[in-house]
Amino acid sequence: MSESSVKQNDSIEDEQYRRLRQEYRSMIEHVEQNMEQYAQPGSSGIKETLEKAANLIRGVNRTREAVLDSQLLVAASKIARKQAQNVSNEGNIFDTDAFINALKTYLSSHNFNHSVSDSQEMPLDWAKLGRRCLRCFRSVPAVNTMYGPAKIQPRVKKQSNRSSRKEAVIPNAVVRPKEVDPNATEKESTTLEVHRIYNILYHLCHQGNKLQPINFFNFAIDPTSFGRTVENLFHISFLIRDGKVKITVENNVPKIVPLQTVDRSESENCNKKQTVISLDHNTWQELISSFKIDRCLITPRE
Template identity: 35%
Template sequence: MSTSDLQTKFNDSDKENAMDDRYEEQESDDSIVYSAKIDEILGCKTYNPDQSKDEKRWLRKEYRNLINTTEENRLEYLRPESEGLIQNIRKANSLNRKVKNTHEATLDARLLVLTCNLGVQRARRMKLDNNSFDIDSYISKLITFMGGRQMDNDSDEHLELNWEAVGRLASRFTNRVPTSDFMLGPLSIETKEREKKIRHSLNKDKNSLKEPEQLKEKDIERQENETTRNVKMVFDILGENQPINFFEFIINPESFGQTVENLFYLSFLIRDGKVSIDDDSGQPILMLCQPPTSENYAEGLIKKQLVMEIDMNMWQELIEVYEINESVIPTRVSHKQTNGRWLG
């Protein structure tokens, strides 16, 4: 190793020691109180702030070396025949007995997490097939452990196997009381047969069936022509009765539906600018007017929209407030549909 490498190594060690000293100064009194409670429970001292710095530095060095060794030999420890992980746990247990401060405990936890992750990866790589697990060899060793190989080959005496020895060996690795479980396979369960429901076809009386009404182009055109005719009728009636209150004009005291229709037809005239609503007097007053020209819009005229909501209760209240007994717009005859034709 060259002089520069040694100098670099010493510098890194000095930096780690300086960081460790700063970390020690940041330990709070809460850790001391918490450790004192644990000491009372366990009956031993788990935290010792007076532990010598040389011993703490030695512990950190050993832990860091062990962590670096584990990371460098990661692939080697994942092999089934490797005992590196077991040696890691043994060394960590030996070092943990001397840990009395939080920083060293943190390094111990980091090493434990790294070792556990490698253990999980190693377990996932295990394959219980004929190449890695020999059932015959396992049974032969199990019989030998239970004393089955101690008799002579020429003797016909049958020696009982010592199953208690296997039980005592297995009891070291489990503290759980064995319970009996059941699998679905071995149980004799009667399979429930699915009931087949017979669906009967619904017989409909062809005479009672009604074909859907089909609208023709002439029916649609007639409806459009009727809307245009009613809009013109509303325009002519307003010309004869202007100026007039907005509600007194559209409300039909005999029909709520035709009141809504009158409002619908009037909206076309207001949209086209043929009718204006003046509310300077505090009441909406309808009057005919000249539709705005393109010059008016160029001068800054802006179109506005007004959404009005009316229901049965409001309709009845307006009739009582304005004392409307007769509709200004005559009541229209309702249309009836017969055999696909609209009659009015």
């Protein structure tokens, strides 16, 4: 096949596709213009449009024409949905006048043989309507079962035999409910740990007959665990709050020493100061390096 014949076939094919696209566009435009008319009940416009589209789809081989076919189907589906809604709405409309006329015709049908003047109203046979409606309401009565006997005797409550032992009753006494503390076990554990740390501190500071203060950080910091260091500071804070230990500063270094009973009574008359210690992981490592802490003086709990 020569090159000229190939070009001629391509031009013929392009012309066919151009006409096909033109037909699709004209159908889409026609459907959009007649949308309200096609959506009316009884209209066959959508059916005719789909039949034409079924004939055109046979010549569609490219995406460009397939896009136009899909646009036509989308427009047709919208109209079909609207037409279905209109048919449903039309079926729900009740014509009162038509119903009255039909009812009058039905009730007066037996009087057609009687002569009635134009000025007189035709009598209506309402009994006929009653007989016709009777079949819709005629039914066998259902059986209703009674639950239990007609006369129900009240149940007598049995009185339980109470113990003969009676507690002494104090008149006008206020009885308070027992308070249950869910954190009692945790509080007991904390109290025991605080007491244990105080004993460790007392043995470390006891030299001869005196109590010598020791470095606070050497006592509280655990160089192997940041978490246990925080726990130690937490328990030491209870000792400080209860006045069982004293914090002093010597040469810008805090020191801790336990207080005996006599010292506690004297410390109550002294001015007390509260201090908040901020400790993060970096500060914890710097304190270990600065004070050369290689072991924890507070042994871990067993």
